[in-house]
Amino acid sequence: MSTLHILNKSNSDATTVQSCCNAMGKGDALLLIEDGVYNATGSQNSSIVEKLASGANIYIRVQDIKARGLETQILSGFTPVDDSGWVDLCVAHQPIVSWY
Amino acid sequence: MSISRQILYIQRKSPLAGSEAFESVEGILMAGVFDQSVSVLFMDEGVYQLSEMDTQSLGLRNVNKLCASLGLYEINKLYVSKESLEQRGLSLQQLSLQVIALPTNEISGLISQHDIVISS
Amino acid sequence: MKFALAVYGAPYSSQAPHTAYNFACSVLQAGHSISRIFFYHAGVLNASSLAVTPQDELDITEQWSKLSRNHDVELAVCIAAALKRGIVNKEEATRYELGQFNLHPAFELVGLGQWVDAMISADRVVVFGK
Incomplete structure (x- = not known):
């Protein structure tokens, strides 16, 4: 079973973002929550965007996007999930690693 | 204890930024008490937990000293991110514990060998 | 599946509780199912019964309490992390001769071993960092 990574920091904590990206293996999934969703906008120049381009499965928590007013700024290719989708991701992956 | 899990602890926080680093190591030792298969990976600012410290003048507890007792709980699978060490100009010889230096491209493999990953 | 959750962030310092x-x-x-929710580090502040939430915000301690009551989920607070941050129950207040106690009755002070026990007996473990 592959790993689920959960990231809650924007690229202003670039070390955490980079460490999370570095720890992703082939087939792993990444979920961006809380301030982590800022990495999915074009303005952050985040390594998450490169990770997405390399074919990684990256999910974004819709509640956090809406709360931050980012609906129109999210780059294409990220998969939005609600919390029930998050639960499904947890069921489908093990272990689960939180980067914060 | 009948259940045995492969648990990886990832220590990423600097030793004195709040008491999280110290409390996390207490958690690691407890997993040792429960006879679990425990590994620890020190990375990012967490590598400083492996440097000798003198916190007495601050009136705070010394996480490095607590790390020294990992072996007493048979927690011997200790890793450090090679890249995190190099970025900080540190070498294995400067660390207070015997740890294995892990290249960045082996971190995902280490994680995937475990059932539970607790990062702090 | 059985989940075990750990909350490391405090209300108003982090989004982790919500x-x-x-x-x-x-x-x-x-x-x-959720066998146990463990409040650790600054997350122990979720268990204070003395926080007054602004009327237009969610009272997170009360929400935890309702969740626990309705679904029989254990709200476990690390005793060592709690005592040093001023989260105290009646017994500990007596033991340390403190004038007050403030642990919300839906929460329980437990040792770290309770978390390891929850973790190893769960199918999935999720940590909510600050």
Whole structure:
């Protein structure tokens, strides 16, 4: 079973973002929550965007996007999930690693 | 204890930024008490937990000293991110514990060998 | 599936309590169970009964309490992390000769071993960092 990574920091904590990206293996999934969703906008120049381009499965928590007013700024290719989708991701992956 | 899990602890926080680093190591030792298969990976600012410290003048507890007792709980699978060490100009010889230096491209493999990953 | 959750963030310093609460509700809605929610580090502040939440915000301590009551989920607070941050129950107040106690009655002070026990007996473990 592959790993689920959960990231809650924007690229202003670039070390955490980079460490999370570095720890992703082939087939792993990444979920961006809380301030982590800022990495999915074009303005952050985040390594998450490169990770997405390399074919990684990256999910974004819709509640956090809406709360931050980012609906129109999210780059294409990220998969939005609600919390029930998050639960499904947890069921489908093990272990689960939180980067914060 | 009948259940045995492969648990990886990832220590990423600097030793004195709040008491999280110290409390996390207490958690690691407890997993040792429960006879679990425990590994620890020190990375990012967490590598400083492996440097000798003198916190007495601050009136705070010394996480490095607590790390020294990992072996007493048979927690011997200790890793450090090679890249995190190099970025900080540190070498294995400067660390207070015997740890294995892990290249960045082996971190995902280490994680995937475990059932539970607790990062702090 | 059986989940064990750990909340490391405090209300008003981190989004972790709210994220964890919403996630916990979704876990239960999906028909899974949560054996224990463990409050560690500054997360112990979720258990204060003395926080007064502004009227237009969610009272997270009360939400945890309701969740625990309705779904029989254990709210476990690390005793060592709690005492040093001023989260105290009646017994500990007596032991340390403190004038007050403030642990919300839905929460329980427990040792770290309770968390390891929850972790190793769960199918999935999720940590909510600050």
